[in-house]
Amino acid sequence: MTHAYYTDSYTLEFTAEIIAAETLDGRPAVLLDRSYFYPTSGGQPHDTGELRRGGEIARVVDVIDRENDDSGDGNTVLHVLDRPLSPGPVAATIDRGRRLDHMRHHTGQHILSRAFIHVAEAETVGFHLSPQTVTIDLDRADLSPEAIDAAETLANEVIWSDAPVSVRFVTAAEAATLPLRKTPPGRDGLLRLVDIGGFDLTACGGTHVARAGEVGLVKIARTERRGATTRVEFLCGGRALADYRQRQAIVRDLGAALTTGPAELTAAVGKLQEEAKALRNELRQKSAALLALEAAQLLAAAEQRGDARLVMRAFTDREPDELRRLATALAEADGVVALLGTAGERTHLVFARSADAPGAMGELIKPALAALGGRGGGSPTMAQGGGPAAGEATVAATLAAAAAALA
Numbered sequence: 174m175t176h177a178y179y180t181d182s183y184t185l186e187f188t189a190e191i192i193a194a195e196t197l198d199g200r201p202a203v204l205l206d207r208s209y210f211y212p213t214s215g216g217q218p219h220d221t222g223e224l225r226r227g228g229e230i231a232r233v234v235d236v237i238d239r240e241n242d243d244s245g246d247g248n249t250v251l252h253v254l255d256r257p258l259s260p261g262p263v264a265a266t267i268d269r270g271r272r273l274d275h276m277r278h279h280t281g282q283h284i285l286s287r288a289f290i291h292v293a294e295a296e297t298v299g300f301h302l303s304p305q306t307v308t309i310d311l312d313r314a315d316l317s318p319e320a321i322d323a324a325e326t327l328a329n330e331v332i333w334s335d336a337p338v339s340v341r342f343v344t345a346a347e348a349a350t351l352p353l354r355k356t357p358p359g360r361d362g363l364l365r366l367v368d369i370g371g372f373d374l375t376a377c378g379g380t381h382v383a384r385a386g387e388v389g390l391v392k393i394a395r396t397e398r399r400g401a402t403t404r405v406e407f408l409c410g411g412r413a414l415a416d417y418r419q420r421q422a423i424v425r426d427l428g429a430a431l432t433t434g435p436a437e438l439t440a441a442v443g444k445l446q447e448e449a450k451a452l453r454n455e456l457r458q459k460s461a462a463l464l465a466l467e468a469a470q471l472l473a474a475a476e477q478r479g480d481a482r483l484v485m486r487a488f489t490d491r492e493p494d495e496l497r498r499l500a501t502a503l504a505e506a507d508g509v510v511a512l513l514g515t516a517g518e519r520t521h522l523v524f525a526r527s528a529d530a531p532g533a534m535g536e537l538i539k540p541a542l543a544a545l546g547g548r549g550g551g552s553p554t555m556a557q558g559g560g561p562a563a564g565e566a567t568v569a570a571t572l573a574a575a576a577a578a579l580a
């Protein structure tokens with residue numbers, strides 16, 4: 174019950190006495206006769222900081238409450254250090270930015286959790302605070318965007334009312350008569366209650382700001398349905414400001430790129446997407462027309478081989494899909510065998526024939542691809558496959574060998 178931060182979250186510099194020095198999992202750790210350092214618990218991460226004695230400085234890299242109960246005399250908190258310090262007096266400093274960020278978010282969490290009960294009867298069943306994200310899990314999966322906005326608005330009204338945040342201790346029997354949002358199970362002795370100006374009352378061991386106004390702002394960043402619960406990610410104070418800055422910079426850059434104001438951005442992007450879609454359609458039509466024209470030219474130059482007209486052609490750096498479409502267009506004419514290939518970083522062969530033309534393309538392509546060090550196959554009328562890099566002359570020779578095999 175005597176954790177110093179229970180009744181004073183603002184003392185971040187103090188002197189103390191190292192009363193025991195030991196190791197924890199190979200790391201040096203010390204017990205102090207008094208400490209304001211917060212140990213990881215209740216969803217809130219530990220403080221960081223330093224212990225100094227003269228020129229000796231050790232970083233406090235982890236804080237662990239070894240007993241993890243409130244009945245001790247406060248000496249159960251182990252300060253894990255980056256270097257050993259021997260017993261004796263030290264000056265301690267808790268990292269201010271990290272602690273204040275935790276205090277703002279933890280207090281913001283209490284307010285937001287109560288706001289969700291008011292607005293949607295949604296209870297908080299989980300809380301997580303890390304340097305990257307702060308989330309609560311609500312026991313509802315069907316929260317509407319309007320309910321989420323309403324809870325956010327209510328939480329900010331409480332913050333702007335600058336409601337006082339007070340801490341008091343009650344017995345378990347007394348706690349049972351109070352409208353607590355959350356009661357830790359099976360707790361003996363005194364309970365620490367955090368009261369936010371009558372708006373929210375709950376049992377909690379975390380560090381909190383003294384007035385709701387210090388939270389500054391609570392902004393919900395994202396909600397995500399997870400089974401029967403909803404995870405709500407939110408930002409308070411400096412994190413909300415940093416997020417606002419980043420989003421403003423994005424909107425500014427987009428506005429400059431599209432020469433439009435923030436209000437018109439959505440419409441401007443929608444217009445760009447429409448234009449891109451129309452251009453893609455136009456390109457598809459034009460390339461189909463070009464392929465048809467190319468197929469007609471190749472057919473006009475085709476040589477008669479027995480019962481079929483043979484189109485044999487080696488290209489360089491053509492897309493396999495385009496090659497396949499060209500072969501399909503050629504095979505739509507009567508009595509055609511098309512043996513196409515492309516050279517380049519990757520070779521690709523497509524063999525196709527009309528329904529009435531001779532030859533088994535699937536069989537024919539296998540030795541051709543094998544000669545190129547590649548693989549593939551297909552049906553009697555259409556086959557394709559690829560291989561490693563090869564020059565146009567090599568591909569042309571491979572096609573010529575396939576044409577000879579066909580005859």
Ligand SMILES: [Zn+2]
Pocket residue numbers: 279280283367377378379380381
């Ligand atoms: Zn709390």
